[in-house]
Amino acid sequence: MIKIGRVVVSLEMREVYQEGRLLQVGSRAFDILELLIRAEGKTVTKDEILQHVWPNSVVEENNIHVQLSALRKIFGAGSQVIRTISGRGYRLTIPTDAAELPHLRGAVAASHASSVRPSGLPVCHTPLIGREAAIADVTCALKGTPIVTLLGSGGIGKTQLAIAVARSIEAASEWEVCFITLASVSGVQSVINKVAEALGVGPAGADVPLQALVDATRERKLLVLLDNCEHVIESAATICELLVQASADLRILATSREPLRTRDEKFYWVAPLETPDVGASRQTILDCSAVRMFLAQMTALNTSVENDLGSIEMVATICRRLDGVPLALELAASRVAVFGIRKLLAELDNRFQFLTGGRRTAPPRQQTLEGALDWSYQLLSATERTVLHRLSVFPARFSVEAACAVAACGRLTRNDVTDAIVGLASKCFLMTTFDSKTKEYFLLETTREYALRKLYESDEADQVLTRKATCHAPAYEQPYGRVFGAPASGAGLAMEAVASR
Template sequence: MIMPSAQDTESFSFGPFRLIASERRLTRDGEPVELSGRALDILLTLTSQPHRIVSKCELMAQVWPGVAIEDSTLRFHVAHLRKALGEPESGARYIATEPGRGYSFVAPVSRTGGQPPQQESLEGGFRHANLPGCPTEMIDREDDLERVRTHLYAGRFVTIVGPGGVGKTTLAVALGHRLLEAFAGAILFGDLSMVSDPALVPTVIASMLGLSVRSEDVTPSVEAYLRNKRVLLILDTCEHLVEAIAEFASRIFRAAPQVHILATSRETLQVGGEHVHRLEPLKYPPDDAVPSAAVVRTFPAIQLFIERALAGGAQLEFTDAEAATVTRICRKLDGMALAIELAARRVEAYGIDQTAALLDERLTLLWEGPRTAPPRQKTLQATLDWSFNLLSEVEKTVLRRLAVFVGHFTLDAALAVVTSANLDQSSVFKAIGSLVAKSMLATRPMVGVMRYRLLDTTRAYALQIGIEESDAADLAARHATYFLRWLKQSGKEWPTLSTGAERVPHFANLDNARAALEWSFGAHGDPEVGIKLAAAAAPVFLAMSLLSECHRWSERALLALDDTTRGSPEEMHLQTGLGISSMFTIANGEHTHVALMRGLELAEKFLDPANQLRFIGQLHMFHRRAGNFDRMLAFAQRSEAVAAVAADPTATATAHVLLGVSHHLIGNQAEARTYVEAALTREPVGDPAKARHFGFYYERARIVLARTLWLLGYPDQAVRIARQTVGELAATEPVTVCIALIWGGSVFRWTGDLTSADECIDRLIWYTDRHSLTPYRAVGHGLQGEVLIQHGAIERGLELLRDALATLDAEGYQLYATEFNSSLARALAMVDRDDEALSIIDNAIAQAMRHGDLAMPELQRIRGELLEKAADEAGAEDAFCRARELADRQSSLSWRLRASSSLARLQFRQGRREEALIGLAETYTRFSEGFGTADLKAADLLLKSFV
């Protein structure tokens, strides 16, 4: 990096800009312009030799001495520089690119230079002797260093503010070392942490300057001494003497125009001329990310942990598993540099996993750091003690009470929960503002509302502060009551929150609802509040697909019901949560059916058509998944009756979807299309929350229509709808995502687009793993088996299919048994296990005949191909004809085409060419689209071979 000599006061002026080399400062019309260090080095190199082409190699050697970099890095920094200078998109006002050669500064440049005024020698010869040793290489603080340096040059007074342990002192010391030349060594570092008397602040600084002052007011003497001197004054750890230091710094700043002041504090000094730089914790992977070790290493918090752990003698391979553990540690420590360093030092003794376990059990605030660390930073406990002792009694009380919150909370929540008979709202309001100012409480705007949060280390510290048992119970009760109100108000909003940004504050509140549930059902809690909380939380858990949590709390609350709460609306919501969560995470068993039937009974008791439709929809799904299509249809018909009573378009649309799905699955495709299209014309886009409450899911209706259209003989329309639906699933609730991916993938497989089908399967498996949707995961693995068989990996495909069928059978989930058994039979035939294949297909046909099944024509066709392979041509022809007949009953032109193609091949092989040609052509010519899809292309080739 280019470091101009302190004696070099040369400056360059061009346009409205002035570049002062010695201060590494660029201004525009007198206002500072922020530039990265590399961009500034490039500008210095170019402006010092205007109108000359500076080659890329020369620039790289000047700006990155001894370091090999790519051209792209240079281009990036030149682009950043041009943006800062306001270069137009076309043309070059200042910097021209000479293709293949380098860059040239083309604007007129005026240069001024000379020697700076001689400084008086500083008594005591302190220069930089008291500046602590330069820190080891800091991680991810380059931007902070550049910003602080820029503001320090431009405004002369910067305060680095942040919570204890974030790295304020380290940053200040590192910057001091970088500015040694610029200040000719005139840097004074004042560690004020050991000063307890505010009146001694000027005296301490005077003594560091080597001044011997005998008057009571030392400040005027310090002002006079520094008035004509160029000095960087670093005032470290100001928060405990903030008023005295603010007064002193303000006076020096006004009296000594060449003195630059850099302060570090947990709160701002709040004086004129001060620029505040808030130092943020180190970044770590977000909560919903599970990246690889290679990706994790790019986050600064992880880099610091690894560096400190290795320096402490730990052995790290940093596999993906270790990366996940280190990520969890850094998240828990909120990216705080001191906390990460202290934890990393334990790895050599305990190992990664045990270190993480210790942190999960309790934040170990007494772990010690290096012996050379200041006393206030020996442990996290010491750091937090230092901050806590600076608080007033009211602030201490408010901090302790705020520890009841988990994660982020709003000001309204804090006022509602923390305020009590002995602590009024105005005192709480004032204390929160003070805690923010003192870096004890973090802030973050979310969707237009400021939210607050105690860092985990601060919260663990605050929870150690004992309070009366009665006060703790009152606090927990107020906390639970507040989030009960929030759950009731927000429960209906969750399914319609389309973006991650909208959901972030809701996730934060949900953490607090969880804590309230834990307290309610705990030893000192209130089960009655817990029942209400669990009932209000159930729709939120379901909307987020937190199904295991939904099951846990719904079951716990149902067990707590008594004579006064049994048969209540709360029980109805709890039965919803228990039934739905059981169906998707455990099994499609009797306990699921009992819960859903009990919920329907209560919905009917309360004359609640919306909840009646929800329970009917879930019971419809229960029987659909079990393969009980007759009972499925009965519930769909029951929904039509409820919708008629409700007299609501959304209710009617919901009933039509259930009827459409039923007719689709039992093989009445014309009726299915009528019902689904009718539902979609009533799509309640104006009130999506209401639609979800009734159980109407637009995506499910669309994907059923896509499958139905393919069966009816409209492949292009089917693919278009399936592709659009699958492509718009990002913000959809998880169960609907799974259904759309499975059923959309079937459209792609049927039309021969195996690439899109495979993508759906990959997304499905990833999604089911993420949301713990066990039955759908089994479906995904079965579909994977089908793909493997198509690619020739028959044995592995057979294994996956058998495993999937076994899992689905154990969970009472039979909906995909027909498809998987037909694939299993075809695969067995490929390896000449014909008898076994025929037995499986006959069993599948028998099962399908009991309830009706849209796949019956395809099952018969596959049976025919197996018989044909076994040389039973008569049996094969009967099966093909039966398949074609069943396809006609279902109005399924696509199944008919497959059956006709198989029959035509058999007839042609038997020498019945004319019969084969006429039969297949009669079916083929009924199509009006889809001629680029697999079945129609195959049929066309077959017809041409007959001619």
């Protein structure tokens, strides 16, 4: 991505964004912009533009002015980003802010460069949508807390948010940043080795003692982004705690589907992208971050949705029914590109069969919607699984009493069910509402569909449905409107120190 003033340009995707919002730029205007960017600040003559943009036709010079004026509007009236060089042509003024200079140059060469920076931070070629406040909150939390953990269900955008935060810290400070993904490791020694290797500690390929790792990081001003901790949660927690206790200058930004539960940790629940209410106006729908992301994905796939209200409302329904989860929206957009929007809408009840075929290069847990849930589901205890299946009979919010009335049967006592609810909430399977006096829970639609399938695969569906039908504790039949909450572990969307719990 190339940042020029207030806009960000992707030459590969031929897209222009402003504050995460995809702008409509005509193809000729984009051709001129691309030419100017590739010239790296040198003057591009009118002939060069005419030849590049209208290669097989003879057109008036006036056409260039029309396209340039469209481009100048994007950069802001009166801005001098595109400068006219009298009698010669036009040039892009490289931002005078010194910090931006290498960024622009680097970005111009990005299509040829490696996709990984020295810090190991992956380069993101698509803009992060709807996370401006989250980036600011997490960046701020890292100033005062040694460990910040980004929590959320699979595909909600933890890694992308963490990368954006790390990148902003890397750009604005002298902190060394190191990106480490734990997705493919298991066992405490493998985790230590992986961290040691990324930080350049100890001989490659050998087992590194934890103390050696601690000693080697003691003097470094370091931000470690530890990605995907959930399946090695104990090991990750131990290592993180030791590292930050030994060094006042070390910060850890972890991503996980459940809290590390270390001393001095703050956690941040990554919310789904914002989805439109039923009956929202056209503009409100288009302003929602989930809709913006879905449409941006479709544009990236060279496809689009009709501009009429009916089509926009279909997009709104899709975003709502997919809970505003970026991975689900990404998979859905790639299906729209092939089958169209109506077919996607019709297949939402069948989402696990339909939403497959993610990026070939994505990890298996992100290639299908079902894969995203399987990855977390296999980390649940047997009791948590059973309770999750049973809770899937609630189409909307329910109280703990209702949950116990339905799920505490067979071998499971009310205490077992209550414990399981806490576990399911901390592992991001259950959400809780903020707006009621008594705490209530609900399952996101995709999680509920997944759990219902598991319930029907078991032999207790009839029994659980009967218990639900005769349950008188507070529960609702209508899907929740716009309530979204963090899991029930006491956290909110704001941060809260685990240590204090």
